[in-house]
Amino acid sequence: MAERIVVLGAGYAGLGAAKRAARRLRGTDARVTLVNVSDRFVERVRLHQFAAGQALADLPLRGLLDGTGVELVVAGVTGLDLGTRVVRLDAVPYEVSYDVLVYALGSGADLDAAPGAAEHAFTLATADGAARLRSRLAEARTVAVVGGGLTGIEAAAEFKEAHPRLEVQLICAGPVGDGLSAAARRHLHHAFHRLGVTVHEYTPVAGIGPDGLLLDDGRAASADTVVWAAGFRVAGLAAASGLATDEQGRVLVDATLRSVSHPEVFGVGDAATAPTAGGRSRMSCQTGLPMGLQAGDAAARLVTGRDLRPARIRYLWQNISLGRRDGVTQFTRADDSPLGVVLTGRASARYKEAVTRGTVWRMRHPGPYRPGA
Numbered sequence: 001m002a003e004r005i006v007v008l009g010a011g012y013a014g015l016g017a018a019k020r021a022a023r024r025l026r027g028t029d030a031r032v033t034l035v036n037v038s039d040r041f042v043e044r045v046r047l048h049q050f051a052a053g054q055a056l057a058d059l060p061l062r063g064l065l066d067g068t069g070v071e072l073v074v075a076g077v078t079g080l081d082l083g084t085r086v087v088r089l090d091a092v093p094y095e096v097s098y099d100v101l102v103y104a105l106g107s108g109a110d111l112d113a114a115p116g117a118a119e120h121a122f123t124l125a126t127a128d129g130a131a132r133l134r135s136r137l138a139e140a141r142t143v144a145v146v147g148g149g150l151t152g153i154e155a156a157a158e159f160k161e162a163h164p165r166l167e168v169q170l171i172c173a174g175p176v177g178d179g180l181s182a183a184a185r186r187h188l189h190h191a192f193h194r195l196g197v198t199v200h201e202y203t204p205v206a207g208i209g210p211d212g213l214l215l216d217d218g219r220a221a222s223a224d225t226v227v228w229a230a231g232f233r234v235a236g237l238a239a240a241s242g243l244a245t246d247e248q249g250r251v252l253v254d255a256t257l258r259s260v261s262h263p264e265v266f267g268v269g270d271a272a273t274a275p276t277a278g279g280r281s282r283m284s285c286q287t288g289l290p291m292g293l294q295a296g297d298a299a300a301r302l303v304t305g306r307d308l309r310p311a312r313i314r315y316l317w318q319n320i321s322l323g324r325r326d327g328v329t330q331f332t333r334a335d336d337s338p339l340g341v342v343l344t345g346r347a348s349a350r351y352k353e354a355v356t357r358g359t360v361w362r363m364r365h366p367g368p369y370r371p372g373a
């Protein structure tokens with residue numbers, strides 16, 4: 001019987017994996033099925049832009065899959081039986097069987113990280129969450145963005161630039177842009193000063209209520225809108241099914257991107273963690289897309305009985321937008337540690353836009369993997 005590769009999740013990692021596997025298997029009778037909860041590709045790296053009021057390109061998955069031979073199943077994954085190799089779904093056909101599985105279900109906001117976050121905070125992790133925030137920002141007056149990582153930084157800058165009447169605060173437990181070089185962090189502070197975003201560093205949040213934040217030191221910070229951008233988490237499905245996972249529930253994979261417990265399963269993108277030059281991969285599009293493309297190659301090799309090669313996962317930069325006309329590009333070593341080299345201002349903004357467009361181009365044309373492409 002024909003071998004069947006099933007890919008769960010059509011984000012950057014899963015869509016790339018499905019298209020690449022289908023391309024490699026052209027001319028064979030192997031089948032590739034892609035399961036996703038919606039029929040649209042979500043450009044997740046632009047969700048802060050969408051929440052700020054900008055229009056995003058509509059990217060139907062059927063259009064992106066046209067001519068590839070990949071079968072699309074629009075359904076939510078509810079369970080995984082690793083023994084019988086069956087995926088359970090919440091819609092027709094309710095079950096799909098696989099010989100090789102690519103697990104690429106991505107991540108969501110970590111709303112258990114602070115009391116009250118699930119009830120009162122808005123998030124940017126999904127298209128639905130960003131749409132709710134977009135409606136809210138149209139009438140908000142004071143916004144507190146919690147999280148000094150890349151998502152919080154990009155969100156605070158984008159919201160203030162798009163809605164200058166808003167009072168925007170960025171609140172983080174450590175320094176803003178932790179892990180970036182001194183030059184990059186200096187530029188972040190200049191940009192926030194120019195835009196009028198108030199930054200509160202070393203200010204841990206203890207909880208969130210209907211009127212704002214309760215801080216660790218007992219003070220309150222009022223805001224009519226709180227955006228929780230302090231970390232992502234993955235669904236419990238992988239761990240619950242018996243796949244070996246790390247403490248965050250991400251699928252533990254080896255250098256060939258295969259699960260360390262179930263070699264017929266590949267794990268890619270935010271939902272998995274692979275060995276890299278600097279330790280293990282962190283959640284990012286920068287690693288998710290190449291992981292997906294290389295897992296697609298590897299899955300095709302597996303079903304055609306060929307040896308697998310170690311994947312190449314390396315970092316090149318951290319590309320941070322500060323609204324539409326400014327940014328910071330922090331160039332990094334392959335292990336993700338920052339170099340002294342940074343690009344700032346309009347040049348960085350244009351660079352990030354080109355990289356982001358290039359990512360969608362890559363989703364349409366998943367040719368050979370080249371780092372940075």
Ligand SMILES: Cc1cc2nc3c(=O)[nH]c(=O)nc-3n(C[C@H](O)[C@H](O)[C@H](O)COP(=O)(O)OP(=O)(O)OC[C@H]3O[C@@H](n4cnc5c(N)ncnc54)[C@H](O)[C@@H]3O)c2cc1C
Pocket residue numbers: 008009010011012013014035036037038042044045046047048075076077078104105106107124125126151154268269270271283284285286287288319320
């Ligand atoms: C606002 C924002 C800005 C960002 N900016 C950057 C950036 O500049 N650079 C960068 O490298 N990274 C950035 N990221 C992170 C980046 O978006 C993620 O690392 C990337 O999306 C991970 O890709 P993925 O394919 O693993 O997961 P996703 O893109 O999340 O895709 C997962 C897919 O699985 C589907 N799915 C989930 N659960 C189920 C289920 N149970 N059943 C069926 N389908 C399901 C989802 O609908 C989705 O289509 C940003 C993230 C956000 C939110």
